[in-house]
Amino acid sequence: MAVERSEQPEAAPVPLIELRQVTKDYGPIRALCKVDFQIREGEVLALLGDNGAGKSTLIKILSGIVPITTGEIRYRGEPVQLRSRQDSTNLGIETIYQDIALVDDMDVMRNIFLGREETGRFGLMRIGSMRRKAMEVLEHTVGISGIKSPEQMVRGLSGGQKQAVALARAVYFKNKILLFDEPTSALSVRETNKTLEYILELKHEGVSSVLVTHNIYHAYKTADRFVVLSHGRVLLEADKADTDIEGLTRVVVNT
């Protein structure tokens, strides 16, 4: 049933994650139709398309939040199931949402470790150790911050700082694939540049990133490869070398 894409050279390395002929229906609505999609090791991929093109659905499938209707998902060539958020976490996939995945009434440290708290004896949390690690990860992985202490409440943070917390969480847990949902839409120019720089920095450490964005300019600046979705289908898949920003804009705008 799954057919290899003909334009793919034989010797290409096995992609980290591969979706083959994936279809997703929400009741009568077809959100994705026979989509082939890959994430390769150490690349930055931009996922472009208009509202309702299926970008969010694709991200939700990769995060394990919604199940696919038909098709196949492979991890390093092996068929896998992504039935829950946990399945996706186990494969090293982390989604960075603007701020909806943070709990405003909790401090930075608690948010970083949310859902993955360290425990010691009797199932009690190791609060001291978590605080130390939160501090470390905030200090040396995320340059944006300006976050003064891990006890600061998330409520009072700026968009960039919130994203920094989400990033810190993703990076601390050594994820291999980061999915960014509209990473720059709520950020200042300076914060945007910092975030994009940081994504490139992570790439050199072998982390793959997928940027879901409306902003073709940001996408073009950062990504190595582009996938444009339209009405649930892949309209274009191109390496940076094979396209330019004008061409890309034309495809996206005409979708």
Next chain:
Amino acid sequence: MRKLLARHSPLLILAALSLAISMVSPDFRQLGNLQSVLMRTCVIAIMAIGQTLVIIAGGIDLSVGQVAALGGVVSARLAQPGFGWPVAAAIVAGTGAGAVCGLINGLLVARAKVPPFIATLGMMMAARGFVFLISEGQTVSGMPKAFNILGGSVRVWGLAGWWIPVLATAVLCLIFTTLLTLTPLGRRIFATGGNPVGARMSGIPVDRVRIIVFTLCGLTAGFAGCLLASRTGVGDPSSGQGRELDAIAACVIGGASLMGGEGTVIGAAAGALIMEVLVNICNLMDVKNYWQDVMVGTIVVALVSYDVWRRRRSGLLRE
């Protein structure tokens, strides 16, 4: 410092209230009176402890009053000579009956997606039905004397027993405070109420957390019912009437936010004590019972208004 004050405001209110009352009323500060206030507080305090978990997780449990009555009637019935269960087993069974009700509430809310208000309203009615079925509409009595130990109304080893329910409440406070503040489950309960979508995105099994909190709430309610039956020495089928609202009021007075994500177990217990102190002082000063209801009602509404105002000011509530 302000944060510390805000956090422990129920305890401060309690201390100020008790001090003020004991200055004007010599009857209040008598040891016997204080003991009886403490002893009476326990039932609502224990119900409020479980209720707080549900409220922090963003839900509400209207069934706790009837579930408590069910726990009381079940334990009393089983301890009666007819069944003749050992008292401890009867109390475990009564508590377990409560936990089963809570589990059903949790499944309805988390799996069937019934809003907590409706699910627990249904449970409240169903539990009331079972209470009358099991008790056959009669007060259940004739249990052995050991049945009264837990409630503290009999002397144990020649000592007044009032400290037994108080100790039980204190131990439950300790256990549930530890659960909320020092375990991952506690963090997950706060996250579930504070931002359910975010919690799910962070990989927290939100539905499982909801099932757990409702089950624990049912469990504490069942136990509170056993304690009440033990204190009064009878399984009274109408004993649950209105207690769910007392328990919710205690949580709110204790600083829990009905919008979820906030609250403490100690606060809830203190809230129960504040209500009991108010009732007590009204009794001592010969204020009619009805005025007590008016007072408690006013206090609850005032506190919720304050909570809304505070949240709006801090920008959490959007218009």
